[in-house]
Amino acid sequence: MKTFTLSLTTAVAAATMFATTAVAQVTVFATNPQGSLGYRTGIAVAKTVTSKAPGLIGRPQPMGGSTTYIPIVNRGEVDFGFSTGLETLFAHTGTGTFEGRANPNLRMVGRMFPLRTGIVAVADLGARSIQDLEKLKGKRITSKYTSLSIIESFMKGALSNGNMSYGDFVKVPVSGFAKGMFALGEGKTDISWISLGSGAGRKVNTQLRGRGGFVYLDMDTSPAATARFKKIMPTADIVLESNTKMPGIKKPTHIVQIDYVLFTHKGTNNETVYKVTKALANNHPDLAKSMGAFKRQAPGTFGVSKAAPYHPGAAKALTELGLKIAR
Numbered sequence: 001m002k003t004f005t006l007s008l009t010t011a012v013a014a015a016t017m018f019a020t021t022a023v024a025q026v027t028v029f030a031t032n033p034q035g036s037l038g039y040r041t042g043i044a045v046a047k048t049v050t051s052k053a054p055g056l057i058g059r060p061q062p063m064g065g066s067t068t069y070i071p072i073v074n075r076g077e078v079d080f081g082f083s084t085g086l087e088t089l090f091a092h093t094g095t096g097t098f099e100g101r102a103n104p105n106l107r108m109v110g111r112m113f114p115l116r117t118g119i120v121a122v123a124d125l126g127a128r129s130i131q132d133l134e135k136l137k138g139k140r141i142t143s144k145y146t147s148l149s150i151i152e153s154f155m156k157g158a159l160s161n162g163n164m165s166y167g168d169f170v171k172v173p174v175s176g177f178a179k180g181m182f183a184l185g186e187g188k189t190d191i192s193w194i195s196l197g198s199g200a201g202r203k204v205n206t207q208l209r210g211r212g213g214f215v216y217l218d219m220d221t222s223p224a225a226t227a228r229f230k231k232i233m234p235t236a237d238i239v240l241e242s243n244t245k246m247p248g249i250k251k252p253t254h255i256v257q258i259d260y261v262l263f264t265h266k267g268t269n270n271e272t273v274y275k276v277t278k279a280l281a282n283n284h285p286d287l288a289k290s291m292g293a294f295k296r297q298a299p300g301t302f303g304v305s306k307a308a309p310y311h312p313g314a315a316k317a318l319t320e321l322g323l324k325i326a327r
Contacts, residue, residue, distance in 0.1 A: 024057045027272060029262075030069040030081040032148070034062045036178060037198055037293065038082050041112055041260065044290035045280060052279035052286065056272065065147030065176055067097070074103035076265040080276070084115065085235040085259035087150035088307035097149040107311035109262040109277055110302040110318070113293045116196040116241060118219070118255035119158040120248055123212030125190060128250070130162035130217045130225075137168045139190040142180040144173035151177055151193055157233035158193075158217075158256065161225050184214060196255065197246050197292075205247035213247060219254040235259060235307065259305045260293075266311065273313030277302075281321055300324065 029046055032038030039062050046058030063069045066083035070091045073081040087097065094102025121127045127136055143166060145151040159165055172189045174180040181200045184192040185207030194201040194214065205213040219229070219238045226238060235258070242252040262280070264273055280287065281302040287294040303310065303318045303325040310318070310325055318325050 024055055025272065026057045026059055027053075027276065028059050028061050028079045030066075030073060030078045031060050031062050032065055032082075033176070033178070035199070037115070037195055037260075038066070040291055041082055041293070044287050044294065045112070045262070047290055048283055048286050049276055049279050052283050053275040056275055056279075058276075067149045068147055070098075070103055070106070071101075073263065073265055074105045076105070076267050079268055079272070080109065080262055080264045082112065082260065082262055084150060085111070085261050085305045085307040086153065086233055088261055088263055088305075089235055090150070090153075092308040097153055105266045106263050106308045107266045107268075107273075107314070108305060108308045109264055109273060109311060109314045110281060111297070111305045112260045112262055112280075112287075113295075113297040115258045115260040115293070116239070116255055116296075117154070117193065117258060118196070118216045118248075118253075119155060119191065120184070120194050120214040120216050121191045122184065122208060123215045123250075127217055128215060130158065130219050132217065133159070133162050133164055133168075133191070136190065137164075139169055140172050140188070141166065141169040141191040142174050142183055142189050142193065143171035145176060145180060146173075147176040151180065153232060154236075154256065154258075155193055157229050157236065158219065160232055161219050161229040161238075162217075163225070163228065184208070194248065196241065196248070202247055215250055216241070216248045216253050216255050219256065221254055233258075235305070259307070261305050261307055263308060264311055264314075268311065268313070270311075270313040270316070273311045274317045275313075277314040277317035278321070281318060281323060 029042045031042035042060030046060045049058035072078050090096035090098045091103045092106045183189045185204035237257045239257040241255050303323050306326040
């Protein structure tokens with residue numbers, strides 16, 4: 001009889017779990033490839049949505065890159081996607097890297113965290129500031145980034161800050177963000193773009209240990225240099241990074257800060273977007289436990305990005321939580 005009772009209890013529990021799963025809505029979050037910051041963001045977000053949004057199951061879906069999946073979200077074929085605020089702005093308005101290819105159906109959900117990143121050079125080349133790139137004319141620099149073309153815009157913004165351009169260097173085309181970082185570590189290029197504290201960046205720094213690692217180039221904060229930078233990267237900022245434990249930060253250095261955001265399609269069900277927004281904006285500690293980058297998100301700044309109009313479901317949730325929404 002004891003065995004029967006145990007089996008019956010197990011059967012009831014399994015049936016309950018099946019029923020819960022059957023009625024729950026699977027919500028898909030498009031991300032950059034596995035191993036990337038975008039994919040890890042998707043895992044953290046999906047986990048929080050599954051545990052904190054009633055009736056929803058979050059599922060990260062790695063794809064080739066945000067340049068690839070933004071049009072898919074715009075068509076409503078995937079529920080949500082992640083990208084930088086700058087790329088989302090370009091995509092929504094059909095400018096920059098999306099010139100002539102507007103994605104007007106994109107709608108903002110909120111900012112995940114500010115992403116710190118920047119242009120780097122191999123340390124033994126001697127460059128320490130953006131102005132030092134003048135000494136590196138003719139050196140090799142990563143370009144193209146076919147699956148994540150916004151990175152080339154970041155590079156152009158940083159180069160313009162130093163009053164230089166791609167034409168001053170030998171361009172080395174790469175297929176994606178990680179490929180561009182590893183090209184530096186493999187000696188295929190001299191200058192690249194690396195996210196601060198990323199796993200790939202740490203690996204590249206180790207690959208280059210015989211050459212002193214890599215170094216972030218200190219950006220110029222003068223009004224003229226900042227204006228040149230802002231012309232290409234209007235939603236980005238130049239900030240001071242003082243954590244010298246980070247690979248590439250040899251001393252306090254001005255690098256680039258960019259919003260990393262979550263967006264959806266204008267036709268996504270209002271209640272779904274409402275639940276997702278509320279789960280994420282109201283459970284920041286859970287996100288921060290899952291992924292350290294979320295710790296950089298200041299309280300109350302979930303709705304500060306102006307990359308695209310906010311979805312009505314997101315606006316409702318943020319208003320209920322008393323958070324400001326960028327207009």
